Amino acid sequence: MATALDSPAKLARARGATCGDLAERRLAPHLLAGFGVRWVLPIALLAAPLSASGQALSVDSTEFRRANDDIDPEDTQQTEGDPRRVDEVDGINLNECERSENWHYEVTTSGYSGNTLFVYTGSNCSDQASRDSTGEDCKVIERITLGTNSSELHEIDLGANEIANIDGEDCEALDDNLRVWFLVLSAEGDETPIASASSPTASDIRVLTVPPAAPSNLTTGAGESRAEVDWEGAVEGEHYYVACSPQPGAQVSPSATEPTADAEGQEVCSGAAPTTGFEAGATFDRRWRCDQPSDETLFADGLAAQSATVDGLENEAQYHFAAVAVDDVGNPSVLSEIACATPRPVEDFFEAYRRAGGRGGGGICGVTPGARAPDGAAAAIVLGLAALLSRRRR
């Protein structure tokens, strides 16, 4: 998509650009090969016509890309994006800020020869007052001198901490809504851009590095090869993981003692969790999730998410559970309090009924082999319905 801009080329050339800008630009046409691109969202640049000299300039569309889609096996804090919606531009969390995960932009310019493409981060950098030298509201993070080619593609990789941290401090305790601004200026102090655009256009980039509170009042209940985990404190916009120790499917030994319960019926943990560090308040390790990353059955979502059922457990072995809240940009909370459950064989109603001498069951008549049907009653229903339909046709 191309957005036409009317801009005075004569004025642009008069404003000029320094060759020193070339040394600062980060043209990275081949950088993508080093990143696994997780998702691509076309972002339209909103370009404002600035004058009407009759000579047209244009800013082509750009692409917004998120790099680093692969899980780093050494990074146990990475939440792998499951809480994200891949069709949304979301934000930057603490882990991404600290890792300075790359955000990739492609910007195409045409006809701004001699001027400079400035990349700012801030809430509103179209206003010159916000782009003052203090950098409190807007910080310039790229300068690219535009050449004489009729059309130029600029592939720009920005570190998440560059985008998020306009104050230049560490990534702790940030809570901002920002945008990345692309401004064509003749010089940094110019009041009015020759062209401007921001990305993403749909919403700001949420920069949030304050982790959410952990769920509270965790309780568990056991079933056959399963356990139900319940918690309180669900918040709209958050998602929840259940963490297990040991993991479902892991080799476990039966508990040496019968499970005991406290006065409220909650099973008492017979000891510490077998996984080192698995305790209330511990920093979340994504390897502790009860489910596999591709399995969303334990991905409890939203305000109503206050319980999850963990399957695939070994009977007679005690499991430790914790819940973890994940906010909408992927910050995980610490582990909630720990609760335990020991799955054991159960008898459902049908098993109890049959054990007591009940003779029902075996399948719907005519469907399951061996089942019987009272032919007279079935025939009466069929004949009744047939008669009804016959009379109605008349």
Added chain:
Amino acid sequence: MKPLATLVALVALVLAPGPAAADDMRFLEDDYRSPQNFAFELRLGPYYPAVDDELATAEPFRETFGDNSRLRIGLEFDWQFLSTPVGSLGVGVAAGLMRFVGNSRFEGSGERSSEETTLNVFPIVASVVARLDFAMREWQVPLVLYGKAGVADYLWFVEDGSGKAHADGPSGRPDAVIGQEDTFGVELASGIAFLLDFLEPGAARKLDADSGVNHSYLFLEVLVASIDGLGERDVMIFSDTTWNTGLLLEF
């Protein structure tokens, strides 16, 4: 019994001088209404099936689902194929739903687990329906007595934490018997329907003119369901004597 007291009070209310003048009720006469051939009912009421009656001493149903009745909801469609000065005769089909949810118990200890087990029941009934509405048409008394008799098939299945429940077969083969089947029986019902048109004759006339709904009623009935397999022995029993209430539309 509360339903009966309510019924008596309702009868007393409607037999007293009502809000509708004789002229207002002329739409009850055939000349003033659209043709009437069908009826539709939306019904609900409590139900507690006598599953444990099949068993000598054990009460697995009560132990799993408790002592309280559950809600039974249902729909019924009738074709009133015969209309006489006394009333109408029709045939109908009805379908309903009941759901009993409880917790499975641990083997051995018998303690309740956190794993749910559910008995789902879908009654299907084909019935003959007789409605005595001569008092309503002749004397503008807004009450209609009715009775129903029909054959029923109660389809049911049991779920445990993993889906359809299974039990060991008679020979001890594990999980050889699936927890689903159907049980045939008969249903008898009798009740009284209160004509809502009596309260707002103008609205009733407009409803008839606009949508063809001749009359609308609130009803209360006693239901006797003998769902014991019609002589078959190897069935789960769902018999109960209970009451239903609901909304009836004739059109």
